[in-house]
């Protein structure tokens with residue numbers, strides 16, 4: 817039969833789309849009450865930042881209102897948000913942490 821793929825002359829390069837898992841930004845929100853040092857501690861403890869890195873990001877949140885503190889798979893992002901929210905609540909600070917799809 818004519819029209820079989822192997823007989824047609826135009827070579828169409830097969831380029832299967834690589835599936836990447838969706839990524840989620842974890843955001844830290846500013847508020848008027850959480851102590852700066854507490855936020856720095858959270859960034860060191862849950863996001864593996866150095867003290868100076870953590871201080872820098874904390875100041876960005878303080879000045880701009882929010883900042884992305886990391887980009888993770890859904891499960892890791894969800895865990896980080898839960899850990900920060902739980903730690904803040906236990907210390908009776910209103911610090912808010914959320915996630916959004918990148």
Ligand code: TYC
Nearest residue numbers: 845846847850851852877878
């Ligand atoms: N704005 C707070 C203060 O002046 C500090 C702060 C920084 C709070 C970052 C939350 O995500 C935050 N004490």
